[in-house]
Amino acid sequence: MELLTGTVETITYQNQDNAFIVFKLQPRGQKNLVPVVGYFAAPLLGEEVELTGEWVEHPRFGRQFKAASFKRIQPTSLAGIERYLGSGAIKGIGPAMAGRLVKKFGAETLTVIELFPHRLVEVEGIGQKKADQICQSYAEQDEMREIMLFLETHGVSGAYAAKLYACYGGQVVAILQQNPYRLAEEVEGIGFRKADQIARSLGFDANHPERLAAGIQFALLQTAQAGHCCVPESALVEEAAKLLAAELAEVSLILQHLIREEKLCREDFHGTTLLYPRHLFYAERRVADRLLRLRDRAKPVSAGDHQEIVAEWEAGARISLAQAQREALAAALAHGVLVLTGGPGTGKTTTVQGILAVLEQQGFKILLGAPTGRAAKRLAETTGREAVTVHRMLESTGGLEGAPLFTRDEENPLDADVVILDEVSMMDILLTHYFLKAVPDGCRVVLVGDVDQLPAVGPGSVLKDIIRSKVLPVVRLTEVFRQANESIIVQNAHRINRGQPPDCGKNADFQFHQIESAEQVAAAILRLVKQDLAAEGFNPQRDVQVLSPMHRQVCGVENLNKQLQAALNPPKEPDLTVTGVAQVFRSGDKVMQMRNNYEKNVFNGDIGFIAEIDTNRIVVRYPDNDVPYERSDFDQLQLAYCLSVHKSQGSEYPVVVLPIVPGHYIMLQRNLLYTAVTRAKEKVILLGTQAALYTALSNDRTRRRYTLLAERLQGEALC
Numbered sequence: 001m002e003l004l005t006g007t008v009e010t011i012t013y014q015n016q017d018n019a020f021i022v023f024k025l026q027p028r029g030q031k032n033l034v035p036v037v038g039y040f041a042a043p044l045l046g047e048e049v050e051l052t053g054e055w056v057e058h059p060r061f062g063r064q065f066k067a068a069s070f071k072r073i074q075p076t077s078l079a080g081i082e083r084y085l086g087s088g089a090i091k092g093i094g095p096a097m098a099g100r101l102v103k104k105f106g107a108e109t110l111t112v113i114e115l116f117p118h119r120l121v122e123v124e125g126i127g128q129k130k131a132d133q134i135c136q137s138y139a140e141q142d143e144m145r146e147i148m149l150f151l152e153t154h155g156v157s158g159a160y161a162a163k164l165y166a167c168y169g170g171q172v173v174a175i176l177q178q179n180p181y182r183l184a185e186e187v188e189g190i191g192f193r194k195a196d197q198i199a200r201s202l203g204f205d206a207n208h209p210e211r212l213a214a215g216i217q218f219a220l221l222q223t224a225q226a227g228h229c230c231v232p233e234s235a236l237v238e239e240a241a242k243l244l245a246a247e248l249a250e251v252s253l254i255l256q257h258l259i260r261e262e263k264l265c266r267e268d269f270h271g272t273t274l275l276y277p278r279h280l281f282y283a284e285r286r287v288a289d290r291l292l293r294l295r296d297r298a299k300p301v302s303a304g305d306h307q308e309i310v311a312e313w314e315a316g317a318r319i320s321l322a323q324a325q326r327e328a329l330a331a332a333l334a335h336g337v338l339v340l341t342g343g344p345g346t347g348k349t350t351t352v353q354g355i356l357a358v359l360e361q362q363g364f365k366i367l368l369g370a371p372t373g374r375a376a377k378r379l380a381e382t383t384g385r386e387a388v389t390v391h392r393m394l395e396s397t398g399g400l401e402g403a404p405l406f407t408r409d410e411e412n413p414l415d416a417d418v419v420i421l422d423e424v425s426m427m428d429i430l431l432t433h434y435f436l437k438a439v440p441d442g443c444r445v446v447l448v449g450d451v452d453q454l455p456a457v458g459p460g461s462v463l464k465d466i467i468r469s470k471v472l473p474v475v476r477l478t479e480v481f482r483q484a485n486e487s488i489i490v491q492n493a494h495r496i497n498r499g500q501p502p503d504c505g506k507n508a509d510f511q512f513h514q515i516e517s518a519e520q521v522a523a524a525i526l527r528l529v530k531q532d533l534a535a536e537g538f539n540p541q542r543d544v545q546v547l548s549p550m551h552r553q554v555c556g557v558e559n560l561n562k563q564l565q566a567a568l569n570p571p572k573e574p575d576l577t578v579t580g581v582a583q584v585f586r587s588g589d590k591v592m593q594m595r596n597n598y599e600k601n602v603f604n605g606d607i608g609f610i611a612e613i614d615t616n617r618i619v620v621r622y623p624d625n626d627v628p629y630e631r632s633d634f635d636q637l638q639l640a641y642c643l644s645v646h647k648s649q650g651s652e653y654p655v656v657v658l659p660i661v662p663g664h665y666i667m668l669q670r671n672l673l674y675t676a677v678t679r680a681k682e683k684v685i686l687l688g689t690q691a692a693l694y695t696a697l698s699n700d701r702t703r704r705r706y707t708l709l710a711e712r713l714q715g716e717a718l719c
């Protein structure tokens with residue numbers, strides 16, 4: 001290992017994700033600049049650093065210094081001090097001011113800022129306020145430097161330093177030494193694994209109680225990520241013990257402690273102890289309470305026979321409703337809560353129109369919404385009224401994932417007599433909780449959705465649980481009104497839902513391409529999208545949506561995205577490419593927002609196109625707005641040429657293309673195929689093997705999610 005000391009001249013490249021950095025160094029006492037590469041947080045321009053590393057010969061870039069670590073040394077030369085101060089690192093000092101400071105205080109400049117800041121006002125252009133600002137910013141830099149050094153010594157990339165500093169200020173080091181596991185709960189972007197890495201490097205024992213407690217919480221949240229609201233105690237202990245490589249008894253002991261301290265919640269149900277993360281426990285309880293209360297407290301409708309009101313509407317609208325549709329209208333008049341479910345073409349929209357009309361006739365103020373932007377847009381189109389996302393209805397004001405902030409709540413409820421929500425199969429327990437909190441007493445709630453679709457990505461199976469409970473009014477529409485010749489997609493969706501193979505014989509709007517190998521399927525998808533469908537007049541980017549059951553493998557989302565990007569949006573010269581998390585973005589790319597971002601007003605599943613791109617900034621054009629992303633937000637975006645079926649929920653596309661190959665067998669489920677097919681309006685193309693198709697059709701074992709919502713609604717005696 002060699003030592004190399006010098007001044008940082010330019011930062012050539014910096015990758016925020018893995019902290020890989022390339023910069024040019026002016027070695028002390030030498031004339032020529034030297035390229036340096038390494039894995040650490042970037043030093044500041046003009047900073048003096050001492051590098052430890054070795055000289056290597058890069059096949060393309062030639063001789064360079066590969067630094068294993070570096071230490072910052074305060075700049076000593078006048079030019080170095082000026083450069084450092086003028087680099088923008090210190091708030092209130094630009095290059096010109098840096099020059100004036102160095103001219104005035106010379107080699108003592110940094111000492112003056114640090115120890116005699118009252119002298120700063122001697123420099124032209126610095127008043128007391130500016131002097132205070134410089135002094136404070138310098139102190140912060142100093143603290144940051146200390147934190148970075150501390151983190152680097154413990155094997156954590158300095159990229160986390162800014163995050164930690166923003167959260168804890170100067171307390172970071174003290175907090176890390178006391179309980180680094182706090183980070184997993186308190187700092188966005190740091191999970192248990194990272195916190196554990198820091199803790200272990202700080203010398204925390206593998207069986208330290210804080211470690212075991214954090215591991216249990218982490219395991220519990222992972223079950224929520226898999227869609228459960230709660231988990232049996234024995235399963236949690238086993239999972240946490242495996243994760244922590246700890247004894248079951250040790251984990252169990254800490255778990256009891258956490259329960260006593262109410263860090264997580266417990267419910268005994270028929271001899272099984274179920275454990276909940278606190279927020280899901282309260283959400284589930286309140287959703288049940290609220291639904292029962294709303295069911296029984298609806299503002300009464302004006303006198304009149306409900307059946308007559310419905311019949312009157314039918315006559316006026318010149319429509320003859322099916323019996324179940326009539327029941328739905330009457331139930332909406334009679335009860336505070338109504339669930340309306342049914343597959344495609346069973347007349348849900350028509351029924352909603354009827355419900356709207358009869359309730360509006362009562363003089364009720366009605367709001368319409370859906371969990372995603374696309375679904376809200378569709379609802380607006382089919383009803384001809386304003387419909388918004390649930391987030392917008394609740395007037396979201398930001399907050400974090402899992403802890404959103406809404407203006408509308410029990411204290412400031414929605415101004416409505418009726419709220420109708422569509423695509424409720426996509427509502428998880430938390431969003432349902434926030435929604436119901438904001439519904440005032442006496443207001444009617446109509447929940448519409450297709451219970452056979454995949455459940456929400458988030459925890460719970462709200463729609464299914466409500467139906468299972470049998471204590472709230474539910475109308476299930478089963479009669480398919482669309483004729484076979486009108487929509488082969490609808491007919492086939494119902495066949496799939498019954499476990500029967502789709503009819504792919506004659507109709508070009510529902511095709512099955514028998515292809516044996518996954519590689520050939522991927523190649524056929526590219527050809528279809530780029531050539532065949534384009535030749536039929538479909539826009540490959542806007543009209544066609546490729547879906548996939550899985551992320552990995554040749555026909556998985558990741559690979560198909562890469563290939564479709566190369567085929568549909570190849571690099572243009574000169575074209576800037578920006579590397580996000582494991583993917584490359586280019587101008588014009590079709591991308592999807594991966595999680596709710598209340599501040600940017602863009603939500604999980606929204607799709608747009610990259611309108612502007614720069615190393616540190618991307619602007620995505622969504623249908624309703626342009627949204628800028630800074631580098632640190634890039635991980636919120638994913639290429640959307642191909643989407644997982646889960647992510648496509650609630651959206652519709654003219655054409656859906658779906659690989660269905662044996663390699664995806666874990667995910668080959670009937671409701672997944674059903675969800676994918678029902679996304680298409682005009683055409684469905686399945687590519688793969690008959691065997692894989694039959695596997696999907698015959699697998700209707702949808703994994704039951706652990707929730708007790710149905711039991712709570714039924715008033716089961718829970719502890």
Ligand SMILES: Nc1ncnc2c1ncn2[C@@H]1O[C@H](COP(=O)(O)OP(=O)(O)OP(=O)(O)O)[C@@H](O)[C@H]1O
Nearest residue numbers: 320321322343344345346347348349350351481482
């Ligand atoms: N009672 C009825 N009698 C005759 N036709 C009906 C009846 N109800 C609905 N339809 C017709 O059936 C078709 C499907 O109805 P609608 O759009 O309401 O169903 P949907 O469940 O919302 O379907 P999708 O989810 O596919 O949009 C429409 O053409 C509609 O006009």
